[in-house]
Amino acid sequence: MSDEHSDLYYHAPFHEDHYDVINEAGSYNHNNQKLPYSIVGSSNHGFDPSSSYMSFTECLHGSMDYNSLAKAFGMSPSSSEVFSSIEGNPKPVEIGDFGGGANSTENPVTPNSSVSFSSSEAGGEEDSAKPKKESPPKGTEQDGGECSKKEGKTKKKGEKKQREPRFAFMTKSEVDHLEDGYRWRKYGQKAVKNSPYPRSYYRCTTQKCTVKKRVERSFQDPSIVITTYEGQHNHQIPATLRGNAAAMFSHSMLTPNPLGSTRATFPQDFLAQMAPHIGSQLVAGPGSIYPQNQHPHHQYQVPDYGLLQDIVPSMVFKQEP
DNA sequence: CGGGTTTGACCCGCGC
DNA sequence: GCGCGGGTCAAACCCG
Numbered sequence: 001m002s003d004e005h006s007d008l009y010y011h012a013p014f015h016e017d018h019y020d021v022i023n024e025a026g027s028y029n030h031n032n033q034k035l036p037y038s039i040v041g042s043s044n045h046g047f048d049p050s051s052s053y054m055s056f057t058e059c060l061h062g063s064m065d066y067n068s069l070a071k072a073f074g075m076s077p078s079s080s081e082v083f084s085s086i087e088g089n090p091k092p093v094e095i096g097d098f099g100g101g102a103n104s105t106e107n108p109v110t111p112n113s114s115v116s117f118s119s120s121e122a123g124g125e126e127d128s129a130k131p132k133k134e135s136p137p138k139g140t141e142q143d144g145g146e147c148s149k150k151e152g153k154t155k156k157k158g159e160k161k162q163r164e165p166r167f168a169f170m171t172k173s174e175v176d177h178l179e180d181g182y183r184w185r186k187y188g189q190k191a192v193k194n195s196p197y198p199r200s201y202y203r204c205t206t207q208k209c210t211v212k213k214r215v216e217r218s219f220q221d222p223s224i225v226i227t228t229y230e231g232q233h234n235h236q237i238p239a240t241l242r243g244n245a246a247a248m249f250s251h252s253m254l255t256p257n258p259l260g261s262t263r264a265t266f267p268q269d270f271l272a273q274m275a276p277h278i279g280s281q282l283v284a285g286p287g288s289i290y291p292q293n294q295h296p297h298h299q300y301q302v303p304d305y306g307l308l309q310d311i312v313p314s315m316v317f318k319q320e321p
Numbered sequence: 322c323g324g325g326t327t328t329g330a331c332c333c334g335c336g337c
Numbered sequence: 338g339c340g341c342g343g344g345t346c347a348a349a350c351c352c353g
Binding site for chain 2: 338339340341342343344345346347348349350351352353
């Protein structure tokens with residue numbers, strides 16, 4: 001299974017302050033039960049769904065080449081409204097800005113919003129462009145870090161904390177905190193500017209695992225929840241959640257990366273790892289009784305390639321024999 | 322009682 | 338320098 005998608009690499013020198021954002025429709029938990037939420041999204045760039053939508057499954061199975069992929073993504077060279085605005089923004093959109101101000105023009109993240117991918121790769125070091133800050137010295141995080149915060153001001157100056165890769169996706173959900181198979185501990189909540197909905201901060205409870213995630217609701221479309229994962233789990237899903245496809249998939253995603261730990265992964269891969277229940281859906285075979293684009297709750301919609309290009313202009317899709 | 326949540330304080334980078 | 342906003346900490350609190 002780990003090879004299920006190995007034939008398709010998504011190699012992209014991510015732009016530092018970007019995240020991977022995936023919109024989809026339909027989400028099921030490990031038991032194939034419909035969850036109270038679904039990843040939503042469809043392109044608003046005008047391509048015909050009936051002919052252009054392609055399931056991630058297909059992509060992952062590598063049964064397509066670059067062109068088909070481009071087609072699937074609804075290749076639109078200049079369709080960059082969403083993200084271009086983000087990039088141009090003096091204040092690069094924080095994930096939290098999705099569905100909001102940035103795109104301004106009322107382009108609420110409704111089922112008609114375009115799927116967007118964006119990500120930030122750690123290697124690049126911190127985003128210099130964005131006003132993000134990485135918790136510096138607070139130490140705690142990395143194992144080893146211990147300095148207790150307050151006095152811990154002793155941060156190593158030059159040492160900039162490396163930014164973990166981030167990945168965000170929007171889901172239509174009634175609940176803010178989606179069940180993704182991992183155990184999270186909430187460590188903070190903050191009000192989001194220009195939004196009546198707060199942003200919650202969670203940390204993986206597994207020791208040594210520094211994965212974090214932020215959850216917030218789009219203020220333009222309250223039914224949309226934006227989840228941002230940061231970092232990658234260095235462990236498997238908690239035992240209680242094992243024994244299911246999601247766990248298996250997750251495991252496969254955790255196998256050593258032959259290309260190095262810094263290899264950019266296909267957003268779906270990341271998603272699969274970050275949110276197994278979703279990821280498993282992305283790689284599940286086309287066994288649904290419903291056509292890919294007709295399943296009432298299981299509709300995959302591919303991101304607009306044009307947006308992708310804006311985000312990761314040099315991304316490369318590599319297919320192996 | 323252990324583990325998770327709440328919440329105000331604190332820290333820090335950035336823009337003005 | 339100051340205020341703003343995002344991110345984190347940790348004491349207090351809650352709950353099974």
